[in-house]
Amino acid sequence: xxxxxxxxxxxxxxxxxxxxxxxxxxxxxxxxxxxxxxxxxxxxxxxxxxxxxxxxxxxxxxxxxxxxxxxxxxxxxxxxxxxxxxxxxxxxxxxxxxxxxxxxxxxxxxxxxxxxxxxxxxxxxxxxxxxxxxxxxxxxxxxxxxxxxxxxxxxxxxxxxxxxxxxxxxxxxxxxxxxxxxxxxxxxxxxxxxxxxxxxxxxxxxxxxxxxxxxxxxxxxxxxxxxxxxxxxxxxxxxxxxxxxxxxxxxxxxxxxxxxxxxxxxxxxxxxxxxxxxxxxxxxx
Amino acid sequence: xxxxxxxxxxxxxxxxxxxxxxxxxxxxxxxxxxxxxxxxxxxxxxxxxxxxxxxxxxxxxxxxxxxxxxxxxxxxxxxxxxxxxxxxxxxxxxxxxxxxxxxxxxxxxxxxxxxxxxxxxxxxxxxxxxxxxxxxxxxxxxxxxxxxxxxxxxxxxxxxxxxxxxxxxxxxxxxxxxxxxxxxxxxxxxxxxxxxxxxxxxxxxxxxxxxxxxxxxxxxxxxxxxxxxxxxxxxxxxxxxxxxxxxxxxxxxxxxxxxxxxxxxxxxxxxxxxxxxxxxxxxxxxxxxxxxxxxxxxxxxxxxxxxxxxxxxxxxxxxxxxxxxx
Numbered sequence: 001x002x003x004x005x006x007x008x009x010x011x012x013x014x015x016x017x018x019x020x021x022x023x024x025x026x027x028x029x030x031x032x033x034x035x036x037x038x039x040x041x042x043x044x045x046x047x048x049x050x051x052x053x054x055x056x057x058x059x060x061x062x063x064x065x066x067x068x069x070x071x072x073x074x075x076x077x078x079x080x081x082x083x084x085x086x087x088x089x090x091x092x093x094x095x096x097x098x099x100x101x102x103x104x105x106x107x108x109x110x111x112x113x114x115x116x117x118x119x120x121x122x123x124x125x126x127x128x129x130x131x132x133x134x135x136x137x138x139x140x141x142x143x144x145x146x147x148x149x150x151x152x153x154x155x156x157x158x159x160x161x162x163x164x165x166x167x168x169x170x171x172x173x174x175x176x177x178x179x180x181x182x183x184x185x186x187x188x189x190x191x192x193x194x195x196x197x198x199x200x201x202x203x204x205x206x207x208x209x210x211x212x213x214x215x216x217x218x219x220x221x222x223x224x225x226x227x228x229x230x231x232x233x234x235x236x237x238x239x240x241x242x243x244x245x246x247x248x249x250x251x252x253x254x255x256x257x258x259x260x261x262x263x264x265x266x267x268x269x270x271x272x273x274x275x276x277x278x279x280x281x282x283x284x285x
Numbered sequence: 286x287x288x289x290x291x292x293x294x295x296x297x298x299x300x301x302x303x304x305x306x307x308x309x310x311x312x313x314x315x316x317x318x319x320x321x322x323x324x325x326x327x328x329x330x331x332x333x334x335x336x337x338x339x340x341x342x343x344x345x346x347x348x349x350x351x352x353x354x355x356x357x358x359x360x361x362x363x364x365x366x367x368x369x370x371x372x373x374x375x376x377x378x379x380x381x382x383x384x385x386x387x388x389x390x391x392x393x394x395x396x397x398x399x400x401x402x403x404x405x406x407x408x409x410x411x412x413x414x415x416x417x418x419x420x421x422x423x424x425x426x427x428x429x430x431x432x433x434x435x436x437x438x439x440x441x442x443x444x445x446x447x448x449x450x451x452x453x454x455x456x457x458x459x460x461x462x463x464x465x466x467x468x469x470x471x472x473x474x475x476x477x478x479x480x481x482x483x484x485x486x487x488x489x490x491x492x493x494x495x496x497x498x499x500x501x502x503x504x505x506x507x508x509x510x511x512x513x514x515x516x517x518x519x520x521x522x523x524x525x526x527x528x529x530x531x532x533x534x535x536x537x538x539x540x541x542x543x544x545x546x547x548x549x550x551x552x553x554x555x556x557x558x559x560x561x562x563x564x565x566x567x568x569x570x571x572x573x574x575x576x577x578x579x580x581x582x583x584x585x586x587x588x589x590x591x592x593x594x595x596x597x598x599x600x601x602x603x604x605x606x607x608x609x610x611x
Contacts, residue, residue, distance in 0.1 A: 053401060054609045071606075076404035088396035090299050102291045103403055139399075 004029050004150055004182045005050060009058035012045050012206075019045040020056065021206035027199070029149070030179040031213075034193055035186045036272070037203035038280055043186045046203065047154050050184075051080055063149055076105060079143045080152035087127045087135055094123040100142050112145035115175070133164035140168060144176045151176070153185040157192070165192055172196075194272040202279055209279060222253050223270040224261045234264055241278035252278050288405060292413035293421060303379045304417070308372045308426045312433035315368050319437045323444050359569075364441070365434030365465045369427070373543040376426040380418050380480070380541040384487035387414040388605055389498045407605040411488065415598055418484045419477040423543065427473070431466045471577040476543060478587055481594025483540035489597040492604035503538070510534040536590055549586055550575035 005027040012020040019042045027033055037043050048054040052067030052074060060067060065074040087096065093116070101109045119137045127135055136156065143151065157165040173196055177183060187193055200217055202210035212220065226234045231249045235242070237260075239251035252270055253261060261267050270278075297304055388411065391397040400410065490502040510533070513519055514526040539545060581587055 048609070051401075053398075055607060072404050072406040074404075075402060078402075080398075080402045082395075082398040082402070086395045086398040088299070088391065088399065089394065092298075095295075095298050099291055099295055100403065103288050103405055105404070 003027060003061075004031075004063060006061045007049075007058065008060075010046070010049060010056055010060055011058050012042075012049060012054065012056040018206050020049070022058070023203075023206070023208055025201065025208055025211055027182060027184065029182050031198045032177065032183045032185070032196055033199040033201060034190070034197040034272070035184055035201045035203060036190060036276055037186075041203045042206040043203055044154060045206075047080070047082075047152055047184070047186065051075075051078065051152065077148055078150045078152065079146050079148040080154065081136075081139050081143055081156045083155040083158050087139055089126070089128040091127050092123070093121050093125050093138060096127075096138065096142060097123075100146075104146055106147040107142075108145045108147065112141050115141040115144060115171075133160050136160060136164060136168060140171060144171070149181060151181065151183045153183065153187075155187055156185065157187065157189060165189065169193065169196060190273045190276060191271070197272075200272065202276065204280055217275070218269050219258075220255055221270050221275055222256065222258060222261055222267055223250060223274065224253065224265050224267050225250050226265040230264050241274070241281070289409055289413055289416075292405065292409060293416060296414060296417045297421070300383060300417075303383065304422055304425055307375050307379055308429040311372050311375045312368055312429050315371060315433055316436055316440070319440055323440060327444070327447075361438060362465050362569075362573075364438055365431065368433035368437070369430040369469060369543075372426050372430045372433070376422060377542045380422050380484070381487065383422070384414075384418050384484050384541070385491050385498050385502060387418070387488055388492035388601060389494060392608070392610055408602050411492070411598060411602045411605055415484055415488065418488075418541070419480050420473065423473055423476050426543070427469050431469065434465075465573075468573060468577050472544065475546060475577060475579070475581065475587075478582060478591050479546045480541045482536045482590040482597070483538060483594075485594035485597030485601070486537040488601040489604070492601040492608065495610070506534045506537045532586070540590065544576050546581060546586070547572050547575045550578060550581055 003026045005025075007026070008024040010020050010023040011018070017040075021042075023042075023046065035043050035046065045054065049056045049060060050062055050067060052071035055068065062074055063077050065077075067074055091099075097109065097112055097116075101107050101112075116138070119134070119141070121130070121134060121138055121141075127138070130138070140156075157168050160168070169192060172183070185193060185197075197214060199213045200210065201208055210217075221240075224234065225245075226249050228247065228249065234249065234251045237251075237253060237256055240254050241252040243250050248265075252274065258267065391400060486506070487498075487502055490498045490505075494501045510526070510530050513529045517526065519526050519529050575581070
């Protein structure tokens with residue numbers, strides 16, 4: 001199957017800064033891609049370009065559409081949740097459902113209502129009377145009832161408590177995701193998404209610094225715990241990062257033979273957050 | 286078409302208070318005041334003649350001459366029109382601020398990101414809002430006014446019948462109430478065209494301004510008016526600065542006032558000139574005729590204004606599509 005998103009030479013210049021710097025990537029169907037980067041790295045700009053919310057230079061094809069010219073048709077196939085609390089505050093639950101049901105050809109009202117039945121939301125409740133977590137439940141109910149091919153989540157769980165956050169991703173995986181759908185998610189809460197991601201993209205200063213699937217990452221990046229006497233030998237292999245824990249050193253290596261590292265100490269797969277910190281460590285310096 | 290209907294419905298949901306309740310409450314207040322007036326006159330002036338809105342009930346009998354009938358008819362016209370005047374003022378404020386916020390409020394609270402996540406074109410969104418401002422709100426206002434006027438007439442008829450006069454008969458035999466209703470409804474097409482420059486300008490500001498659309502919407506036309514007056518720029522075209530204030534500044538801010546085209550029709554170069562401006566009856570009748578004089582549609586005032594309004598709405602669509610608030 002062909003790629004869901006193909007971008008080549010994507011650039012976006014704001015007045016003072018370059019938000020996207022000649023970015024190229026492809027996203028295949030049936031993937032859950034984490035787009036991770038520090039604040040101001042260009043994540044939101046990239047998503048906006050995909051959604052046709054901003055102008056840019058370069059080539060971008062989303063599900064066969066050019067987001068600049070065919071935005072309204074593209075939105076029939078794409079859903080997005082752009083952080084919490086973007087639902088209009090005056091709208092009532094039943095109004096939101098009625099409206100989306102009547103303007104969106106792929107909306108399944110029964111599915112939406114079934115999902116809402118599992119929450120505390122009532123049809124006459126207004127968004128302004130809801131907590132952040134409830135707003136996200138409503139938004140997710142609306143989005144999950146739409147049979148879209150691409151779902152874009154921009155910081156969807158920002159400011160939610162842990163119950164809502166866990167539930168959010170669980171619902172997404174159990175009731176929504178399948179091999180025909182693609183999800184792109186940006187978040188700072190990397191630990192919560194790392195076990196559901198199939199692909200990882202790191203973005204920094206408008207450039208993509210890492211773009212790989214999780215298996216490749218597991219093979220390429222290795223963390224090894226080394227006792228003090230073997231530390232100089234490990235350092236000679238040019239680790240990405242080094243930190244001390246209980247008198248031992250933990251080194252993170254990029255593309256070093258596994259056997260060679262196993263000889264030095266206990267080897268394990270690095271967490272995405274450690275990888276992220278190691279890759280981005282000079283960002284704010 | 287279905288999407289458009291739901292877009293309009295969405296606007297109605299969001300602005301139910303100003304679209305529906307503002308005119309109804311205004312009408313209700315007028316009715317309450319009329320009722321109070323009727324009661325007061327019943328209590329304090331029971332011995333004298335009862336006057337309400339210019340109708341002396343003692344003259345109202347079932348055996349009236351044609352002169353008296355005409356007078357009563359005119360008074361009834363005024364009874365029906367009076368709510369339209371007050372509700373018209375309310376409607377002006379509603380439409381003005383609705384347009385100013387229409388493409389700005391959802392950018393400010395970021396709910397635009399939700400609306401834009403649905404498969405709706407920006408053109409349809411903007412047009413549905415323009416439709417609400419030019420058609421939906423005026424229709425609601427006119428219906429409310431007519432209903433208020435009729436209810437007030439019925440209240441008066443009941444009072445009159447307490448005094449042995451039969452106003453009921455007149456309500457249904459005189460053509461006035463129905464004429465007035467019909468002429469107000471037939472004003473709507475003119476209103477739509479006439480209001481376009483203001484609706485267009487306010488929506489353009491609403492779609493374009495990064496903040497304070499109200500300030501921009503006022504400062505630009507009024508500032509340019511002051512500029513023009515100061516340097517007497519209109520002298521270049523052998524026009525006075527009054528022309529600029531009347532045809533540019535006022536049209537871009539005040540054209541949403543209902544019946545705004547009537548004065549121009551009466552005193553300008555419209556087809557309905559008044560011969561004797563001191564004849565109150567004639568002014569009234571002519572103003573009423575001017576309000577739904579479709580011939581006015583081909584005057585430059587209407588045409589040029591409409592073209593400018595449409596151009597500004599197209600501009601608003603463009604900004605709605607591409608404005609990136611970062």
